[in-house]
Amino acid sequence: MWIIDETDFNKDNIINNGNKFLIGNGFIGYRGTLEEFGKKELVAVNLPGVYDKYQDKWKESVNAPNPFFTQVIYNDKILNPLINKPVNHYQSLDISCGVFSRITAFKIDDATITLKSERFVSLKNIHLLSMKYEVISDMDITITLETGIDLNIWDINGPHLKEFQIINNKDCITAYTSTLEKQIPIVVSEATVFSEDLPENFIGNIRKINVRLKKDQSFYFYKYAYINHHEEDLINKAEKFLSEIVPLGYDHLFNENKNEWQKRWDISDVIIKGDDYAQLALRYSIYHLLILSQRHTDKVSIPARGISGQTYKGAVFWDTEMFMLPFYLNTDLITAKNLIKYRINTLEGARIKAKEYGYRGAFYAWESQENGMDACTHFNVTDVLTHRPMRTYFRDKQIHISADITYAIYQTYLRTKDISLIINGGAEVILECARFYLSYGYLKLDNNRFVLPDVTGPDEYHERVNNNAFTNRMVKETFKIALLILSLLKDKYPDYYENLLKSLNYAEDYEKIKYAYEHIYLQEPNEDKVIEQFDGYFRLEDVSIDILKKRLLHPNEYWGGENGVASHTQVIKQADVVTMLYLFKDDYNEEIRKANWHYYEQRTEHGSSLSACMYALVACLNNNPDWAYPFFMKSATIDMHGGSKQYAGDIYIGGTHPASSGGAYMTAIYGFAGISIYEDKIIVKPNLPKNWQGMTFKIIHDDHIMQIEINDGNVYMRRCNND
């Protein structure tokens, strides 16, 4: 239950496999492509947190050159399945330790030549990636082998890097460059150790050697690569690093990585009894969250498409806080806190954005890049019908982002009890987010309601709506958290409290926030117990998704925007009210949850990967685990199958979906296992799908690791020894 694989070669799967077989460690993402592939096959060594803007194109994360580029040539024929059809191909990903392998046999003229490789990006040492590469022939032949750093980089909105400085010495090839916009230094260096000592011919960044293969005898080499950025003296650092790493040898490094993975899995694994396919899919989801852990930095968070490339500009969305953070809060508090600190560190960007739109406080970026700059544009989709940029309101109206962050900070504080998160910036973020909503919302003199007109909720097909139920509820929560935090600080840290109020000039707003909190408008369920998604939603055309599909003029047409097929109907992109029902499950009784689930589910296109898990979670709350199951599987397998949308309008949106992975994890733990975590206890109310006999997993709670086992209807909980 640990192996993802593919047993033949199909060129149509190349892009998808790049995501499916992705390896990485949060610092580096290496797509699951073959060594002989290049930019056309979307090879990428993605560097999250390194951003660059080229001319007037979108700013996006940077891809580094590929230090694992390798190709074999025999009789002037390149052993590349796109050029010469292989007789055999197998590739796999061992998610237990993040190792990619491939084995491909080519029949070239009389010889059958087999290529094997194995690679990993070290979870132990974030700068390291390593590969073993092997060639075997069934007859004596001479091949040419080219290996080195491929400087041809796939970019969506590039180029991003200056001309490379190439340093060859006998031990390694180093490619040094910097980004165009901000001159961020980047180094990629590789050392290659061949199984035989052969004369190497360097052509800049590529070694070229001729190898006499003896029948059935393996020729192989190990490659060790170093990648780093943002630091000084990187060329020397690279050479020093490799000079220390290479002597340790591949097997040593491989085992170090494997041990680290074992530790991570020990706390992260969720064992399912009785459903092997779900087991693999859930582990695969957790794998994606593990390769995104951010233990090493609080300056970078997890992009919406992870480290699989530049889709969505490598930017960080609410996905991280609302769909991924729950996993880290249960299994990896260092990452959890770093994700929160990233938001604390980018408060200034949120203040600038609020000011830009005439508001006060902190309006966080919808697509956050470095320093919290918002990468989202006002024209974020291109109309496939007219090829015109289309005005979208993600950036300026999806205001729930600041509430999502507030909610995440508070959850993280509750789970970690780490007051330093609060007094080292968390409180400031929370108060500034509350202040933002105070300045965004209005009081209706008519009825003394505090309301939030002109917003976009999670359902992005309906922009600029009034009083989105989810948003209003989240803003209420933000006010509540702000008031709780203020009260906490006043009690326990009176000096800090006084200084904070003074430095933020918050006294007057404090009173207003109390008032807004008490008067904020929340939609009541209607006579059918359904909560209207926003003012006037029920008056929109009530039409089926199938009929909408027939109205499309172009298959890639964007369903939202002012004139999208869904915009003026009740068809929604993703869970919206249902997301609120999950987050605030204690506020709504089962009757309401069920009514809304049924009403909205049939009107949801699930055009967002954030949607299915929320339907799964609420179905579990409603004691319908078997209705939850298909949504859970959809979330868990999204990157195993690659059936997700590749385009929004004209824009490529492919890549991995870590929020969906996080949603699968959440469904397993909070849905099927039915966990509720309180300060002093964990409550388990299992709701297993009918074919599951049990589940076992661990959760960090109150400084301890708790193992929870559900077995034939019984729940066993035990405290593990802390490591």
Next chain:
Amino acid sequence: MWIIDETDFNKDNIINNGNKFLIGNGFIGYRGTLEEFGKKELVAVNLPGVYDKYQDKWKESVNAPNPFFTQVIYNDKILNPLINKPVNHYQSLDISCGVFSRITAFKIDDATITLKSERFVSLKNIHLLSMKYEVISDMDITITLETGIDLNIWDINGPHLKEFQIINNKDCITAYTSTLEKQIPIVVSEATVFSEDLPENFIGNIRKINVRLKKDQSFYFYKYAYINHHEEDLINKAEKFLSEIVPLGYDHLFNENKNEWQKRWDISDVIIKGDDYAQLALRYSIYHLLILSQRHTDKVSIPARGISGQTYKGAVFWDTEMFMLPFYLNTDLITAKNLIKYRINTLEGARIKAKEYGYRGAFYAWESQENGMDACTHFNVTDVLTHRPMRTYFRDKQIHISADITYAIYQTYLRTKDISLIINGGAEVILECARFYLSYGYLKLDNNRFVLPDVTGPDEYHERVNNNAFTNRMVKETFKIALLILSLLKDKYPDYYENLLKSLNYAEDYEKIKYAYEHIYLQEPNEDKVIEQFDGYFRLEDVSIDILKKRLLHPNEYWGGENGVASHTQVIKQADVVTMLYLFKDDYNEEIRKANWHYYEQRTEHGSSLSACMYALVACLNNNPDWAYPFFMKSATIDMHGGSKQYAGDIYIGGTHPASSGGAYMTAIYGFAGISIYEDKIIVKPNLPKNWQGMTFKIIHDDHIMQIEINDGNVYMRRCNND
């Protein structure tokens, strides 16, 4: 200076001439087409105030069958310029008395046959229209003449009428029917008196007679028609009417009409010294306002395209109150009051509309039809690129309509001093409009501002904006007027006041309206003295109109809507801030008026016929009459030349532009003559264009008719004897 004419026949002008040579009397509009024309040539006998909706099409005003249809056939050839090219054609409109004439000569085989006609719609008797029709040949021939009621009706969104009941008796042909939706009865009846008694052959609704024409001897007939609707027993009424009218004879009726016109012109005419072309254009504008006077009813108001057809659904817009009413307030108080009473009578519709959108009070229809029903749809433009209906926000966001009506009621009260307008419904409308804004707007807790987010101002290219300067100012005026009226009633009609407050349950809102009035947000001019049209307008792309034109993908493309070429730029459709500067001229100094005029003029596409006059008026306030002049001429000649837009998206929007006519009148009186009217005085500060030596006109003021003469820089004012 009274004749509009055309000296040859050009089929490309047929549609335009239908508008240009329009005759009518507010009850009936008869397009300026030839007698032999039919629905393809857009012949129409338009009935303002009679509305019908066919299936799911747009509800629109109804066209009646044409009682003047006549064609002459010689040698099987129809004397119709579309079939046989005429050797001569002349048609004219005498705007001194609303008489249409044509004379057309055809050379058919050896004969030259000349058709002459003359027709009018009586201003004296609103049900009457009459025609003289004459045929002369230059040789003895026999022609066939067909004349009667053409039942083939041009409709934009029809059909609207049930099958006709045709009653032929020896004296007249009567076509009786009713509308499809609401069974409104309609009758069209005609009596024809030939110059010789010839055997008539009735084919249903058409007479067919053979006439022996003697060389150079005129054969002619008179036609008398009766049109009515909404009443019972219409067939008998028609027959009775014609039996009484026919004996009076054409000349008598013609002179009656002419005398009535003379009376109207006596008070309405504006004489310009030194500019014959401007004189004709201005008179032509006044002509259009005269044929729209509504002296006979307070159940119907003036549609935006007058009585020229079904464009804009025959509905009433703010055009009437803001651009036409000023003419009637100066010259025809019966019509002025009826226009106001129409709004009072449709208050219930405005209440229903407010409720529909979740507001309180009165939200008047953007496109008002009977009972104040809003004909405007949420998808009021069809995208020419995709042929999809486009969501527009005229109906739900152009909230200034209620303020326009409040302003108009109060202006009418000030001018007429007729308190019955106020206590018979006017006060209720005003209070309900103020209440509507109270419920539409919000208080910002942040800064205690009462604000109006999410509106569309006069500039329709920018929908859903926050704090449109014009709208906010008009809403402030509404609050002010409501408070003034309440204060007036309390002082002078305390019982009525008490009852009104009680019946409207207004006590609490009274206090809130005071608060909102004091706190409503009005934009301050920026450092360049320019007032931002709405929040964020200055941040939009500042691009020239010429560049926008190059961005069009289709010549008829709508510039507004979410993805229109103008929508996210500073290019505006029409005067917006500048309209505010005119209406509230005392609030802004000349420096501000000039800065805004210059800033916005170059960014205005003038895609609305309401735009040019406002630029003309403010240019006059700025003492730049020569800058005003081209805008004035544009307004005054719009229907003389027909250069206005014929399409918005896919929708035909042709027809006359009475608001533009009204704007031309306003520019003459309030701009060039520089009139300011106060309760106790009229102030005249002339600002004549350089080629004008003088102006003379009359104005009703304080129950008297004042004649104002401007001559070589001197102003003479005298009180005329009331008629």
